[in-house]
Amino acid sequence: MTTETVIVVGAALFGIGVYGALSQQSFVMLMMGIELMINGALLVLVAMWSRAAGGSPDGQMLAVVFMTVMAVEMSLGFALITSAYRVKRADITEKLRKLKG
Amino acid sequence: MSVALDAALGVAAVGGMLAVGSLALAFADEAAAAAVAGAPLRPRRLLVAPFRRAASALLTATTTTERPDGGGRALAPALLAGLAALAMSMLPLAPGVVPADPSTGFVVFSAAVAFVMIAVFLHGWSPNSTLPLHGAYRFGAVALSFQIPFLLAMLATALPAQSLSLVRIVEAQAPLWNVIREPLGLPIYLIVGLAVGLWGPLNLPDADDLAGGTSAEDSGLARWLWEAARTSMLVAVAALGSAAFLGGYLGPLLPGPVWVALKTALLLAVMAVARHALARARIERFVEVAWVLLVPLALLNVFVSGAFLL
Amino acid sequence: MSDLPVSLAFAAFSAVAVVAGIRVFRTDSMVRAAFYLLASFAAVGAIMVLLGAEFLGMVLILMMAGEMLVMAIVMVMYMMNPAGLNPMVMVHQHRTAIAAGAVAFLALAGVGLAGGVPQRPVTNPGAATGDLGRELLGNSMLVFQTAGVTLLGTMVGAIAIAAPRGRFGDADADSQEPALQPDEEPEA
Numbered sequence: 001m002t003t004e005t006v007i008v009v010g011a012a013l014f015g016i017g018v019y020g021a022l023s024q025q026s027f028v029m030l031m032m033g034i035e036l037m038i039n040g041a042l043l044v045l046v047a048m049w050s051r052a053a054g055g056s057p058d059g060q061m062l063a064v065v066f067m068t069v070m071a072v073e074m075s076l077g078f079a080l081i082t083s084a085y086r087v088k089r090a091d092i093t094e095k096l097r098k099l100k101g
Numbered sequence: 102m103s104v105a106l107d108a109a110l111g112v113a114a115v116g117g118m119l120a121v122g123s124l125a126l127a128f129a130d131e132a133a134a135a136a137v138a139g140a141p142l143r144p145r146r147l148l149v150a151p152f153r154r155a156a157s158a159l160l161t162a163t164t165t166t167e168r169p170d171g172g173g174r175a176l177a178p179a180l181l182a183g184l185a186a187l188a189m190s191m192l193p194l195a196p197g198v199v200p201a202d203p204s205t206g207f208v209v210f211s212a213a214v215a216f217v218m219i220a221v222f223l224h225g226w227s228p229n230s231t232l233p234l235h236g237a238y239r240f241g242a243v244a245l246s247f248q249i250p251f252l253l254a255m256l257a258t259a260l261p262a263q264s265l266s267l268v269r270i271v272e273a274q275a276p277l278w279n280v281i282r283e284p285l286g287l288p289i290y291l292i293v294g295l296a297v298g299l300w301g302p303l304n305l306p307d308a309d310d311l312a313g314g315t316s317a318e319d320s321g322l323a324r325w326l327w328e329a330a331r332t333s334m335l336v337a338v339a340a341l342g343s344a345a346f347l348g349g350y351l352g353p354l355l356p357g358p359v360w361v362a363l364k365t366a367l368l369l370a371v372m373a374v375a376r377h378a379l380a381r382a383r384i385e386r387f388v389e390v391a392w393v394l395l396v397p398l399a400l401l402n403v404f405v406s407g408a409f410l411l
Numbered sequence: 412m413s414d415l416p417v418s419l420a421f422a423a424f425s426a427v428a429v430v431a432g433i434r435v436f437r438t439d440s441m442v443r444a445a446f447y448l449l450a451s452f453a454a455v456g457a458i459m460v461l462l463g464a465e466f467l468g469m470v471l472i473l474m475m476a477g478e479m480l481v482m483a484i485v486m487v488m489y490m491m492n493p494a495g496l497n498p499m500v501m502v503h504q505h506r507t508a509i510a511a512g513a514v515a516f517l518a519l520a521g522v523g524l525a526g527g528v529p530q531r532p533v534t535n536p537g538a539a540t541g542d543l544g545r546e547l548l549g550n551s552m553l554v555f556q557t558a559g560v561t562l563l564g565t566m567v568g569a570i571a572i573a574a575p576r577g578r579f580g581d582a583d584a585d586s587q588e589p590a591l592q593p594d595e596e597p598e599a
Contacts, residue, residue, distance in 0.1 A: 001417055001418050001421040001461065001462075003523075003528045003530075004523055004524050004526075004528070005421070005425075006421075006458070006462070007519070007520065007522075007523025007524070007528075008520045008523055008524065009425045009428060009429065009458070010519070010523075011515070011516050011518075011519035011520040011523060012429045012432070012516055012520070013428060013429065013432055013451070013455070014515055014516065014519055015512040015513060015515045015516025015517075015519070016429070016432040016433055016435075016436070016512060016516075017432075017512075018508070018511050018512045018515040018516075019436065019508045019509055019511065019512030019513075020435065020436050020508075020512075022504060022507065022508035022511055022512070023436070023502045023503065023504060023505050023508030023509070024436065024501065024502060025501040025502060025503055026441070026490060026501050027489075027490075028441060028482055028485055028486055028490060029435075029436070029441065029444060029501070031482075032435055032436075032444060032445070032448050032482075033436075035448065035452075035478075036432055036435070036448070036451065039451065039452060039455055042455070042459075042471070043428075043455050043458060043459065044523075046459045046462055046464045046467060046468075047462055048528075049462075049464065049533075050462035050463045050464060050532065050533050051462070051528070051530070051531070051532050051533075052528050052529045052530065052531055053531060054531035054532070054533065054534060055463070055532075055533030055534055055535065055536070055539065055542070057542040057543055057545070057546035057550075057551075058546070058551070060464060060466075060467060060539065060542070060543040060546065061543070061546050061547070061551045061554060061555075063464065063467050064467070064543075064547070064555070064558065065554065065558055067467075067470065067471065067474065068558040068561060068562060070474070071474070071562060071565070072561060072562065072565045074478055074481070075565050075566065075569045076565060076568065076569055076572070078481065078485055078569070078573075079568070079569035079570070079572040079573040080572060081485060081489060082485075082488075082489075082572070082573040083572050083573055083582065085488075085489045086575070086582040086583040087582060087583065091489045091490050092501065093503070094503070170443070173446070203465060204465055204466075204537065204539075204540040204541070205465050205466050205469050205540055208466060208469040208470055208473060209469055211473055212469050212472045212473040212476065215472075215473050215476035215477055216472075216476050218476060218477075218480050219446075219449065219476055219479065219480070222480060222483060223446065226442055238484070238487060241480050241483060241484050242484075244480060245477065245480060245481065245484075248477055264541075265466070265540060
């Protein structure tokens with residue numbers, strides 16, 4: 001377990017997340033893609049804290065901020081899904097035509 | 102070699118504690134049922150009952166459903182029992198005697214309780230059948246509501262210890278047990294414990310009005326395994342509750358492990374009586390009580406517990 | 412702790428994290444997808460524990476269990492075929508997405524492998540939890556409080572967005588299913 005291997009794993013999770021966020025039609029599946037991206041970033045962040053920052057507590061602090069971002073993303077995402085369903089009866093991105101340029 | 106031996110001993114001890122606790126709960130449950138019904142207590146029948154149930158389960162055929170998620174069905178009881186074992190493995194038995202003491206024991210236990218909702222949901226979803234799925238969604242509503250009060254009630258016990266380690270949480274109760282220092286904590290914890298163990302008044306996901314809820318499609322060994330896992334979880338909740346609120350191994354005269362057993366038995370007895378003496382709570386009522394009443398009370402509990410430290 | 416068991420555990424958890432991550436988008440049922448995502452997250456949490464961030468790893472696992480259940484409930488509420496086990500392919504711009512994912516992976520992995528990462532491992536892994544606690548309520552208290560206020564604002568905002576009634580009446584007044592083809596009449 002070296003820093004490099006953890007970064008490769010994190011990059012793989014991020015890549016899968018990019019694929020999911022771009023390819024999925026369903027809002028929930030799309031959010032899963034975003035979650036995987038944050039997940040990969042968080043993993044690399046913790047690896048950096050553990051292996052490259054000498055265990056300085058600021059690194060963990062940054063990870064806590066990351067988790068806050070994750071929670072914000074989740075709750076606002078679900079709120080928007082609720083709102084989109086109420087107004088447009090939409091459960092997939094294709095049904096939100098007005099946002100299309 | 103000695104590491105492997107230690108690990109084997111630890112696993113055996115945790116498994117043994119869960120088995121003994123489950124048996125004790127089964128006896129207490131039978132006794133409470135008889136007492137509440139006003140029936141005479143027949144000790145021989147009472148002692149045989151759990152084994153009779155297990156034997157009958159072994160003799161019953163295991164049924165299956167149409168296109169189930171086989172992996173999920175097999176995983177759910179194993180996951181629940183594993184979570185019970187994980188929680189139990191952090192129970193301090195005597196000063197310096199504990200199977201595992203992670204510096205984040207509180208968080209590990211909370212994560213185990215949070216994963217109970219995954220196990221129950223998996224158990225209800227995987228048979229691909231209506232009634233179990235209803236049970237699973239019921240537990241979703243219950244579990245999301247009890248999470249916050251549970252975390253806050255446990256958090257208050259970590260404050261006087263100034264640590265998240267369960268060993269330190271027990272040690273910090275030497276001058277005063279948490280049940281006295283923060284009297285709101287234990288009742289909230291027990292209410293949540295009933296919900297976590299799918300037990301008694303909060304047995305909504307596995308309730309009779311859903312023909313057994315998440316276990317409606319289980320029979321024979323599968324049903325017995327699920328019930329054993331549920332009981333183990335309840336025992337683990339009682340044991341860790343005794344450590345977090347009743348001072349764990351602390352107590353005069355008797356050795357530490359005896360106190361742990363006595364306090365756990367006390368909490369199990371309370372749960373057994375609650376199952377037979379209290380009416381089942383309606384689900385929307387429980388959700389409302391949890392958010393409107395338990396969350397503020399648990400917050401108050403944290404503030405009171407913090408005020409003691411000033 | 413010796414190196415070999417840690418390396419083996421890391422390899423196993425990495426495999427679970429990546430394979431479960433791929434399976435999220437290669438399964439027929441959204442509930443299964445949520446379970447795979449949870450497995451991926453749990454494996455990442457375990458790797459974080461291996462890296463010495465015991466608290467962060469366990470909190471991630473704790474958080475994700477609740478999140479998966481919320482996802483399951485949202486699926487039941489709004490999505491078609493929520494718990495179903497029927498085949499489901501709901502993708503758009505598939506090739507572009509695969510290419511973008513691959514490019515992102517290769518670029519980031521390349522950056523990681525290019526080196527230049529300083530080698531300063533954690534000196535005292537056992538103290539990480541206590542360190543974080545002192546940091547949260549010490550030097551970084553302002554950051555911590557800001558995160559808390561952000562979450563409070565998020566709660567208020569999320570409730571405002573999702574509220575069934577707003578100042579202009581019911582949120583779902585006159586709402587209807589939009590047409591799937593551009594020139595079609597909307598479904599009733």
